[in-house]
Amino acid sequence: GQNIDQPTEMTATEGAIVQINCTYQTSGFNGLFWYQQHAGEAPTFLSYNVLDGLEEKGRFSSFLSRSKGYSYLLLKELQMKDSASYLCAVTDSNYQLIWGAGTKLIIKP
């Protein structure tokens, strides 16, 4: 079966750095997405990785290792507005997105 695992909840302090991990087992791989979802709102695109390595975009970076079936999202200089759920999703061999359950990130002052 297809499976994406990520922690249910994480807590971090404002100004700090947090790493959210995602492991996946899917039928094929055609890219990995990270989305941000604030409570009561729609998911919004954060990053996309299809090759191994690190993609940096401002305070957010995403890493991929295809051989390990592993990705992480790194958030630096945390702000209160970063409190949200972070969704990991993998495009499978049929080009359908398989979604993880999301990681709820709580930022404390």
Add this chain to the structure above:
Amino acid sequence: IAGITQAPTSQILAAGRRMTLRCTQDMRHNAMYWYRQDLGLGLRLIHYSNTAGTTGKGEVPDGYSVSRANTDDFPLTLASAVPSQTSVYFCASSDLTTSINEQFFGPGTRLTVL
């Protein structure tokens, strides 16, 4: 402003009733999707359409039907609602001609079936 709209925003529905959730996009995307999101389960694909006139079943299609008469609209119908269909429903669209196929989401419809 380009994007996806969904209606209604929320709805309380008696079990056994028929309900259509509406979704419209103005980005001229060829693909559209319907997801449901339940606590602890993440987004699950109900139905999708890769182009106007075609539809496909996702992970949880039972009890739902869709149609794609044109590029912009992708309504989701619950023929006879049951309490297990209580959920938040998101419509999304994407341009399959791009290399990454990023999906853009509507604001969601919160549906409660009693």
